[in-house]
Amino acid sequence: MLDITISRGTTVALSKAEFDLLLADLRENGYQTVGPRVQDESIVYADIQTLADLPRGVQTEQEAGHFRLMRGASNNYFDFIPAADSWKKFLFPPRVDLLTVRKGKGWEYVETETATPRYALVGVRGCELAAIEIQDKIFIRPDFYDPTYRLRREGLFIIAVNCLHPAGTCFCTSMGTGPKVQGSYDLCLTELDDVFLVEIGSELGRSLLSKRKYDLPSAFVQNIANQRLARAVQEMGRSLDTRDLPGLLTEPENLEAARWDEVAKRCLSCGNCTQVCPTCFCWDATDSVNLSATQASRTRVWDSCFNPAYSYVFGGNTRPTIRARYRQWLTHKFGAWKEQFGTLGCTGCGRCITWCPAKIDHVAEIAALREEVNS
Amino acid sequence: MTSLLPQSAPPTAGHPGKLIQPDWAEIVRITPETEGISTFWLRFIDPQVRERYHFQPGQFNMLYLPGYGESAISMSSDPEDEERLVAHTIRFVGTVTKNIGRLKVGDVIGVRGPFGTSWPMKQIEGRDLVLACGGIGLPPLRPAIYHIIRNREKYGKVTLLYGARTPKDLMYPDEHEEWQRHDIHMEISVDRGDENWDGRVGVVPMWFYNFRIDPRNTAVLTCGPEIMIRFVIYEGLARRIPAERIFVSLERNMKCGQGSCGHCQIGPYFICKDGPVFPFSVLQRYVNVEEY
Structure with missing residues (x-):
């Protein structure tokens, strides 16, 4: 090992074989290493042991309502752009047991032991890290926190990765979240053909990296990385004008625009966009009982503002039409969210566009709304 | 989000560190009010919860x-x-409330709360008040009525506009006299009368024109069906009561x-906390x- 002092902010060059040792070290330290894997002609986030588990040499083609895996030009591990799956499921799981009660004299809680997993996320993109930081504001507030989220979040180790090959539905540059990672991470990778450039973002990241064989990257190599990042900005699939947000989507007059009727004709209200969205946070609590009705449980599940039952109160549904539900989602994400949490609810990952079965392009919808209200 | 109204302290019933885990309360009394509506008087089983639990008028559990x-x-x-009981007047309409309707004295249910903002009782001291409510909109205002009665000298003219579907649907009839004795002027009306009804027939917002309003010094508190609320607001604004005081x-x-x-x-806004x-x-x- 070279005698180099490394600290937060230092970038080193790490061979891919050494990176595998780093993953092994994480697991020895009690982390569950999760990352991208190819499954069902798509990419999911699941347990990984070594780089060999990753989608090597795979690129993705994404457009509205369109996703394909392709053989890439290189043999790199992070040339793809993520699919429907997001890291959200690790911090805000789709199903969580909330409580179980048993009938006695009154009701008593049945204590259940749930160990909190410690995840090391491998390959978090700029837009995805921004999404985690948005959900932090929702689930960990001064006046309230979600215990499941907080415990998992506090134990998290994040290995971020800079995107070099944006997809057709990406617009992170518009949202200021990528392709270069902006948030706080433990380690951040830029992948070149034979090495990772690794930037250190935390003391934990530094101490882990300090046990590996690394090198200082040459100016030449750093230059290549910078060029590729600059090219990624140029190759961004979509662009969203954010200058008049959130106002465009919060002005009451704009909420009655004809565009909402137009998009409502195409929207199926299936809720795919909310399920793939890495920031959507709505949940429902469902109830179940055992056969003898002596024990009852509550379970938290993901919900969606596209579900008709979502806004049901006795006497009717506040948002009975698809027009009202689509409008709620879009105006929350790009409008009201800002006042609630100090940021827009979108990070430009593009999943909602890729995974919309009706090929609704929300970037185009915002542009169309703007055109209508400004004409 | 900055708070708009008196904010509750953190909920005192419900386990901190659990997402939605209630504390238990025993039903000590059930008062039938009208067809399909009863009041359930609850006492927290844990004496510590009973001690620390306080709510403000207008909050919910x-x-x-x-x-x-x-x-x-x-x-x-x-x-x-005085007994530290907490009452909820419940209309049996949904899955949960219909089955609460089958419970008996001595049964136990879970409670989390109190949640949300309250009627701004401090902020509206010194004002004339119009309390306008319809149907199941009266129960959330009743704690405010008790507060007004207890602090009657702090408020000016108080008018309660209350409407129900039929005379049989009027709630808390035993208390109306007591409220009036404390100088709360009541305008009661029903949508449909019966053979014994010689009171008003009509909808709540109509009665705004039955009494004098000083718009510079009046506050309106309203709760009930959305359509009623909407017209109460219009009447209030038409009588030049500023929107900040409705x-x-x-x-x-x-x-x-x-x-x-x-x-x-x-x-x-999140209606539950804002x-x-x-x-x-x-x-x-x-x-x-x-449909917003």
């Missing part, structure tokens, strides 16, 4: 019936009740009570947006 779920219900009793209690689907589940949003009581001035942008 999440009531939990195992196997059925939770329902957001406003408190309808005196916040300073206070509205809203109802939406709620699962958590803490601005987490997302269900109760209207614009930037409401349920709002000054109309902040809602003005949204109330007339269709």
Whole structure:
């Protein structure tokens, strides 16, 4: 090992074989290493042991309502752009047991032991890290926190990765979240053909990296990385004008625009966009009982503002039409969210566009709304 | 989100460190009110919870019936009740409330709360008050009525406009006399009278023209069906009461009570924590947006 002092902010060059040792070290330290894997002609986030588990040499083609895996030009591990799956499921799981009660004299809680997993996320993109930081504001507030989220979040180790090959539905540059990672991470990778450039973002990241064989990257190599990042900005699939947000989507007059009727004709209200969205946070609590009705449980599940039952109160549904539900989602994400949490609810990952079965392009919808209200 | 109204302290019933885990309360009394509506008087089983639990008029609890779920219900009793009982007047209409309707004295249900903003009793001291409510909108105002009675000298002229469907649907009839004795002027009306009814027939907003209003010094508190609320607001504004002094209690689907589940949003507000009581001035942008 070279005698180099490394600290937060230092970038080193790490061979891919050494990176595998780093993953092994994480697991020895009690982390569950999760990352991208190819499954069902798509990419999911699941347990990984070594780089060999990753989608090597795979690129993705994404457009509205369109996703394909392709053989890439290189043999790199992070040339793809993520699919429907997001890291959200690790911090805000789709199903969580909330409580179980048993009938006695009154009701008593049945204590259940749930160990909190410690995840090391491998390959978090700029837009995805921004999404985690948005959900932090929702689930960990001064006046309230979600215990499941907080415990998992506090134990998290994040290995971020800079995107070099944006997809057709990406617009992170518009949202200021990528392709270069902006948030706080433990380690951040830029992948070149034979090495990772690794930037250190935390003391934990530094101490882990300090046990590996690394090198200082040459100016030449750093230059290549910078060029590729600059090219990624140029190759961004979509662009969203954010200058008049959130106002465009919060002005009451704009909420009655004809565009909402137009998009409502195409929207199926299936809720795919909310399920793939890495920031959507709505949940429902469902109830179940055992056969003898002596024990009852509550379970938290993901919900969606596209579900008709979502806004049901006795006497009717506040948002009975698809027009009202689509409008709620879009105006929350790009409008009201800002006042609630100090940021827009979108990070430009593009999943909602890729995974919309009706090929609704929300970037185009915002542009169309703007055109209508400004004409 | 900065607070618009008196904010509750953190909920004192419900386990901190658990997302939605209630404390248990025993039903000690059930008062049938009208057809399909009863008042359930609850006492927390844990004496510590009983001791620390306080609510403000207009706030609500999440009531939990195992196997059925939770329902957001406003408190309808005196916040300073000597026995430290907490009452909820419940209409049996949904899965949870219908089954609460089958419970008996001695049964136990779960309670989390109190949640949300309250009627701004401090802020409106010195004002004339118009309390306008219809149907199940009276119970959330009853704690405010008790507060006014206890502090009668702090408020000016107090008028209660209260409407129900039929004379049989009028709630808390035994207390009306007591309220009037404390100089609360009541204008009661029904949608449909019966053979014995010689009172008013009509809808609540109509009675704004039955008494004098000093717009410079009047505050309106309103709760009830959305259509009634809407016209109460119009009448209030038409009588030149400023929107900042018209206070509205809203109802939406709620699962958590803490601005987490997302269900109760209207614009930037979570009704469960930024409401349920709002000054109309902040809602003005949204109330007339269709299906918002």
